[in-house]
Each structure stands twice: as structure tokens, then as C-alpha cells.
Amino acid sequence: MLILIAEDDELILKTIEYKLIKEGYSVICTRNGKDAIETIKNTDIDLIITDIMMPFASGTEILAAMKTLNKKIPVIMLSSMGQEEVVLEAFDLGASDFMVKPFSPNELLLRIKKLSNL
Amino acid sequence: MIGLSLAIGVHNLFLALVAVLFIVLALIGFVLIYGFYRYRVQNRINVWTRYIDMKITEAIVNGSHEDLDESVFNRLMKRSSFRSLFLERLVASEKNFSGVAHVEIRNLFVKYQLHLEALKRLNQRKSYMIIGGIQELTAMEAREFLPEIERFLHYKYANVYHEAQYAMVALKGFEGFNFLKTFSKPISDWQQLRLLNSIVNIPDTGTEQVMEWLDSQNTTVVVFTLKLIRKFQLFAFYDRVKECLYHQEVKVRVQAVRTLQTLEGFSTVDDLIESYDSQPQEIQLEIVKVLKAAKDSRFVEFFKTQLSNHTLASIRIIAAEALIALGLKDYLIELINNQETSEELILIVKHAMQVKRW
Numbered sequence: 001m002l003i004l005i006a007e008d009d010e011l012i013l014k015t016i017e018y019k020l021i022k023e024g025y026s027v028i029c030t031r032n033g034k035d036a037i038e039t040i041k042n043t044d045i046d047l048i049i050t051d052i053m054m055p056f057a058s059g060t061e062i063l064a065a066m067k068t069l070n071k072k073i074p075v076i077m078l079s080s081m082g083q084e085e086v087v088l089e090a091f092d093l094g095a096s097d098f099m100v101k102p103f104s105p106n107e108l109l110l111r112i113k114k115l116s117n118l
Numbered sequence: 119m120i121g122l123s124l125a126i127g128v129h130n131l132f133l134a135l136v137a138v139l140f141i142v143l144a145l146i147g148f149v150l151i152y153g154f155y156r157y158r159v160q161n162r163i164n165v166w167t168r169y170i171d172m173k174i175t176e177a178i179v180n181g182s183h184e185d186l187d188e189s190v191f192n193r194l195m196k197r198s199s200f201r202s203l204f205l206e207r208l209v210a211s212e213k214n215f216s217g218v219a220h221v222e223i224r225n226l227f228v229k230y231q232l233h234l235e236a237l238k239r240l241n242q243r244k245s246y247m248i249i250g251g252i253q254e255l256t257a258m259e260a261r262e263f264l265p266e267i268e269r270f271l272h273y274k275y276a277n278v279y280h281e282a283q284y285a286m287v288a289l290k291g292f293e294g295f296n297f298l299k300t301f302s303k304p305i306s307d308w309q310q311l312r313l314l315n316s317i318v319n320i321p322d323t324g325t326e327q328v329m330e331w332l333d334s335q336n337t338t339v340v341v342f343t344l345k346l347i348r349k350f351q352l353f354a355f356y357d358r359v360k361e362c363l364y365h366q367e368v369k370v371r372v373q374a375v376r377t378l379q380t381l382e383g384f385s386t387v388d389d390l391i392e393s394y395d396s397q398p399q400e401i402q403l404e405i406v407k408v409l410k411a412a413k414d415s416r417f418v419e420f421f422k423t424q425l426s427n428h429t430l431a432s433i434r435i436i437a438a439e440a441l442i443a444l445g446l447k448d449y450l451i452e453l454i455n456n457q458e459t460s461e462e463l464i465l466i467v468k469h470a471m472q473v474k475r476w
Contacts, residue, residue, distance in 0.1 A: 011211050015175045015219075022179055104217030105178060 001116055002026045002043070006036035006050040006062065007078065012101075016049060019105045020112075033057025037065045040073070047115060048075045049108070052086050060086060063093035074115040078103065166200055170207045177226050178219040195230060205232045209257045227258040240266055248273075249281045256285040264289060271297045280309045287316045292324050298331045298339050305338040310345060320350050332358055337367045344373040348380045356381050363393045368400055375404040379411070387412050391420065399430050406433050410440035418444055431466060438470030447471070 003025050007013040013029055020027050028043065030036045034056035039045070052059040059077050066073065077090050077098040087098050097111050173191065194200045205227075212223050227233070236258075239251030248270065255263050267289075270282035283305070286294035295317075305313075320328075331343040332355075344362065347355050359381065362374035378386050390405045397405065406424060409417055421444070424437035441450060450467050453459050 009214065011171045011174060011207070012214055014171055015178050015215070018175050019179045101214050102212075102216040102220065103214070105215065105219050106217060 001046045002028065003112070004028045004030065004036060004039055004043075004045045004048045004050075006030045006033060006048065006054060006059070008032060008051060008054045012051075012078075015105060016108065019109060023109060025112075031055075033059070033062050036062050040066060040071055041069060045071075045073055047112060048073055049112075050075060050077060052077055052079045052083055052090065060090050060093055063090060063095060067094060076108070076111060076115070163203065166194070166203055167207065169194070170204050173204075174207060174211050174223065174226065177222045178215060181222060198235075201230075201232060201235045204230065205235045205254055208232065209254050212257050224258055227260070232258070233260055233263060236260070237263065237266060240270075245275050245278050248278050252278075252281045252285050256288050259289065261289050271301075272303070276303070276306065279303065280306070280312075283309065284312055284316060287313055292317060292320050295327070295331075298334065298342070299327070301334075301339055302336055304336075305342055310338070310342045313342070314345055314349055317346075320346075320352070325352075325354060328352065328355065329358065332362065337370060340365065340367075340370050341373050344370070344377045348373075348377045351380060353381055353383075356383060360389055363389075363397075363401075368398060371397065371401045372404050375401060375408060379408045382412075387414055387417070391417070399433070402428075403430065403433050403436070406436045406440070410436055410443065413440075413443055415444055418446065422449075425466070426463070431462075434463075434466045435470050438467050442470060 003020055005013055005016050005020075005027060007016070007029075008031050010031075013031065017027050017029055028039055028045070030039055032055040033050075036048075036050060036054075037057055040048070040062070048062070050059040050062055057065070059079075063075060066075075072094075074096040075090075075094070077087065077095045078101060079087050079090075079098055080101050087095075090098065096115055099108060099111070169191075195204075208223055208227055212220065215223060233255065236251045236254040239247045239254070242248060242251075252267055252270065255267060264286070267282050267285045270278050271286065273279045273282065283294075283297060286297060288294070295313075328343060328347065331339050334340055334343075340362070344359065346352075347359060356378070359374055359377050362370055363378075365371055365374065375390065378390065387409060390408055394402060394405055409420070418441070421437040421440045425434050425441065428434050428437070438450060441447075450471060454464050454467055
């Protein structure tokens, strides 16, 4: 299973990457929304984990781009406290799940497993 | 003679040019050396940051006890600047992770004795350094160092004692508010909000302390306590809050009105009406707002009187709005059409009706 992680915080990105590789997933990392959209265009991704606030393109812009590209991939959004409105917008655009920072990597793994079984 | 002085002049000019050239070269050299030094420092910070992040990542995923090779890390840990950066990264990462990951971050803090780094900052003279140390100990939930933080509760600078107050409450919960009993310095509105947000419950045994804080000579402590009563809807304090309607400070009275509104009982509006005439305009405005929200038809005459006679336009507008809310729009239209009604009153009523329509 190939998972795309889009996150501009290096520590969060590395932690999720390390955790998923340890669990046997294949991972592609991007540090901004623009690169994430490019990766989605050119690669067959099975699941996406994306931060909402990122340079060049936000998490919601990634969702909008996916809609345009007609890509139906499960997306888990990572948001900060106080971004409720953006989270609602993300669900409207087709996000599958979201987690609020601070988050538990173990819980994230459970959600990935749940989404990959659907 | 002229030739000799010309030769001396040229010689001096040459010397001056050499001196300027030397200074320019020296400056260029300094800039280059400093730039190279900054580059090396930044490069070292980047390498260390990657190294530290890897350490934190490994601890989060594998647990902090599973270290394969500690030798390089231990060597770096001998450097104060590395320890400082490590602590900084731990505090930053703590904000992003919860659950077991959060516990592992704290374990790293304990394992590498980074409290020593934070405590070192507490002994600095500069405020921002002390604040940094307090924040680090708070973020790492280092409750064992609360006595070290406690000594800053009465510090001369507000930003330092505010941080110490927040740390006490974040680490001790309601018990952390004990400093309020003797606190004589002002607590800013922002700090009050921060403290209120950091507390999630009040123990049953806390009522005695809350009562004591309401008697404080420090106005900001009383204001904060009223906000605390409001947040947790402590109905048992109703009568004590009512007494605050007659507090010497207007700021306290304003908060008392707002708190009474939250604790609203059968007698609240009557209690407010009773005190209305003896209150300054600022408090009367607060009371009228509460009465408007109550939508009680018993106060129609009261609102009519305020609308016609009060000197403060904002109170008159609220009274007009209250009358609209009570279904007396026709009365107000009649008032507008009455030839004897003053121009000012007509404007007020029209304004209230427009606001209502929109």
C-alpha cells in the first residue's frame, strides 16, 4: 500500500514516515501542497495524509485538485485547533477523516488501517 | 620649494589611499570570516536539528529505551548549545504529539536530564530567558521543579510572574491558584483568559478559597474570581456575587452583573433593578443589556422610562430594542409620529428599529 504524506513540519513528517515504514507501508513524502498535487497526478497513491496549512497549496487545495483530476483516494487531514471551519470545508471536498494536533501516531495508524479495509 | 611640498602632498595622498585600501580589505576580510562563521554555525544547527529530530522520531516510534548507539549522542550532549537545542526541539514536538508519543518525549527529557538546561535559564537575569525556562519545565510537565517556578510568582516583571502563574495552574490544576490569596500585583485581561482556559474543573473543597479571593484587595483578583464563577456556574456564590454589585471598583461591578446573568435565578432581574438607580452609567448599561436579554414584560414601563429620560444614548437604544423584542413596535411608531417627541428620541428609535429590521 502506497501512502502519500504531505506535511511541512519536518519532525511530524519524519515521525509518520518512520512509523508507517516500520508497519510495512510504502511511503512518499512531500513538504508542500504543490509537490503533493504533482505526486497525485503522476503516481497511483492508495491513501493520503495531509496537513491543512502548507506552503504553495493547502490541504483543501489538494482535495480540490483531486476532484478536478477525478482521483478518488481516501484522505486523512491533519489540522490544528481552531480550524473547524476549514475541516468542514475539507469534508465537503471529500476528506475521509481528520485528526487534530497534538495527535497520537498510534491512533493515526489505526485510522489508516480502518480506511484501507474499506 | 613648490616641488618639495607637491612631493610631500603626493606622498601623503598615497599613504591615505593605502590606509583606505587596508581598511576596505580588512572590512571585506571581516565580513567574509563572519559570514563563514555564521554559515558554519547554521550548518551545525541544521545537522544537529536533523540528528535530534531523528532521536525524537525513534523514541516516539520505538520507545525511548531502545537506543542502539548512544556514543555519538552522548558526546554531543556534553555541549551546552546542543543540549539547549535538544530541549528546544522537545518542547516544539510536545505541541504536536499526544498519547504514548507525548510520554516518550517526556521520557527523553528525563533520560537526558534536560531539566538542568531549563533550570539554568531560571537563574539568568534576562526576563525572556527565565520565561523560556519556565515554559520548558511546564511543557515537559516537570512537576518536581514547581518550587523553583514558585519563586517567580512575585517577580518584579509582569511577563515573568504571568508565566509562573500559568505554570502553577497548568501543573497543579486548581491548587495552582493558591497564589491569588496574597497576590497584590495586577493580572492582565489576557492572563486572566489564559488562566481560565487552563483550568478544567474546580474541586468541591475549593469554595472556601473562591470566597477568600472575592474579598481580595486586588481588584484584578476579584474580577478574575467572578469570571471563574461564571465559567463553572458556581451557583452557591450567587449572594456573594450580588454583594459585588456594590463593590467600590466599577470593573468589579461590571463583572458582577455579567456573572449574575450567567447564574440567573428567579430573583436576578429584580436584584439588578433594585440596584439600578444607585449604579453609575457604565453599570446601568450592563444591567439594561441583561434585562433586554431576559425579555420580561414586567419591565415594559422601566424600558419606556429609560428610553424617554436616560441621558446615555446607548442605554436608550437598548431600551428601544428591548421594547421591540417585547412586541411594542406600535408604541415606538406612535412615538416617532408624535409631534412632541424630540428629534434625538426619534433618531434613537429609528436606529433601534433599523437594527432590528436588519
